Amino acid sequence: xxxxxEKLSGILQNFVTSTNDVQGAAVVTPDGxxxxxxxxxxxxxxxxxxxxxxxxxxxxRIGNELARGxxxxxxxEGNQGYGVLTxxxxxxxxxxxxxxxxxxxxxxxxxxxxxxxxxxxxx
Amino acid sequence: xxIMRLVVTGPVGxxxxxxxxxxxxxxxxxxxxxxxxxxxxxxxRTTVAFDFGRLQFGPEMALHLYGTPGQSRFDFMWDILxxxxxxxxxxxxAHRPHEFRSARRILGFMKQRSQIPMIIGLTHxxxxxxxxxxxxxxxxxxxxxxRCPPIIxxxxxxxxxxxxxxxxxxxxxxxxxxx
Numbered sequence: 001x002x003x004x005x006e007k008l009s010g011i012l013q014n015f016v017t018s019t020n021d022v023q024g025a026a027v028v029t030p031d032g033x034x035x036x037x038x039x040x041x042x043x044x045x046x047x048x049x050x051x052x053x054x055x056x057x058x059x060x061r062i063g064n065e066l067a068r069g070x071x072x073x074x075x076x077e078g079n080q081g082y083g084v085l086t087x088x089x090x091x092x093x094x095x096x097x098x099x100x101x102x103x104x105x106x107x108x109x110x111x112x113x114x115x116x117x118x119x120x121x122x123x
Numbered sequence: 124x125x126i127m128r129l130v131v132t133g134p135v136g137x138x139x140x141x142x143x144x145x146x147x148x149x150x151x152x153x154x155x156x157x158x159x160x161x162x163x164x165x166x167x168r169t170t171v172a173f174d175f176g177r178l179q180f181g182p183e184m185a186l187h188l189y190g191t192p193g194q195s196r197f198d199f200m201w202d203i204l205x206x207x208x209x210x211x212x213x214x215x216x217a218h219r220p221h222e223f224r225s226a227r228r229i230l231g232f233m234k235q236r237s238q239i240p241m242i243i244g245l246t247h248x249x250x251x252x253x254x255x256x257x258x259x260x261x262x263x264x265x266x267x268x269x270r271c272p273p274i275i276x277x278x279x280x281x282x283x284x285x286x287x288x289x290x291x292x293x294x295x296x297x298x299x300x301x302x
Contacts, residue, residue: 030156032171032196050196054172057154061172065152 007121008036015114021102022110023081026095027088027118028052035092052095056085073111086111089119125184129292130204131174132233133214134225135193136165138246138279140174142214143190145285147176162194169193173200180293188289195225198232205233210240210296212288214277215259218250223262230263240296244277244288 012025016038026037026045032053037045059074076083081099084107088094094115098107131139144151154172162169174190189204191197205211211233215226233241243263247253254262256274265271273295277288 029159030171031158031160031162031169032156032194033160046196047199050171050194051199053156054154054192054197054200057156058172061152061154 003035004121005036008118009038011114011117011121012036012038015096015110019107019110021107022096022098024097025114026052027122028093028095029091030057030093040097048095052085052093056087056093059085060087073108082107084108084111086115088115089122092118092122094118126187127180127184127210127293127296128187128189128208129289130189130191130208130211131214132191132201132205132211132229133193133244134216134219134222134229135162135169136219137193137214137216137222137226138277139190139193139214140170141279142244142277142285142288143174143176143188145279145282146178146289147188148179149177151176160194171197173204178289180289186289186293193225195228201229201232202236205237205239208237208239210242210292212242212244212292214244214246214279215263216247216250217245217253217255217259218247220252220254220262223259227263240272240292240298242273242275242288242292242295244275246277246279248276249278 008027016022016025024039026039026048027035028049030053032050034045034049039045039048055074060071063071074085082102084096086094096111131142133139152175154170155168156171158169170192176188178186180186191201191204213230260271275288275291278284
């Protein structure tokens with residue numbers, strides 16, 4: 001069955017608007033092409049997608065090479081907020097951008113929920 | 124021990140990852156992912172961050188080889204890698220003239236950020252429809268042969284050929300000529 005980009009976009013938009021402190025989200029292919037995005041206006045989706053793919057692949061490689069096991073998520077924390085990357089099945093990578101006031105536990109839980117939804121559409 | 128950082132760049136499918144794999148003494152750190160774009164016409168997997176290989180070059184020098192992704196959406200990786208490099212080689216598949224434009228774009232990108240020595244390595248020169256070096260130089264914007272960087276032929280699958288290319292690059296950068 002074809003992947004419904006409308007459904008993907010719907011899930012992302014819903015996730016971004018309904019989750020506190022989340023500023024943007026994207027689902028991209030492991031080789032760095034956008035599948036669906038809901039990003040802050042100034043961000044270019046092609047660039048964000050390529051960066052997500054590069055970061056996850058490098059993170060996974062580090063996990064492997066430095067014996068950290070299977071990677072659950074890659075986490076970038078800056079003074080303006082968070083960028084969290086999770087693998088979303090074999091064919092997709094999920095990126096979430098949140099501001100600095102996000103509660104980490106809640107954010108992870110919300111990401112987990114969104115992942116379940118996204119995986120259903122991507123299957 | 125001196126470390127020299129060399130960057131291997133070029134369009135998709137020029138042979139960058141193969142180049143590094145052929146000559147690295149350590150197991151190459153690669154970041155290959157399944158391709159889903161037009162890259163698929165050439166190969167199944169593509170580099171999304173960088174390749175890293177290492178080569179001992181005499182008792183006093185180690186070469187660190189970094190391979191870039193080919194697609195321009197990864198140009199942030201080009202930027203990261205070129206800023207720390209001492210020299211670079213631009214690989215161009217001689218039989219795919221439609222990619223010369225992308226090679227030229229990479230060249231422009233690198234030149235804007237860095238004046239380090241570079242050479243051009245032609246791959247796939249044994250394939251039907253391969254252009255010769257002079258014409259490729261012109262296609263890459265080197266209209267004056269005297270101002271053109273050294274152009275060599277390299278087969279990324281053969282480690283001897285890759286070693287020659289690496290030596291040519293190191294020699295060129297030692298001469299310190301900024302072509």
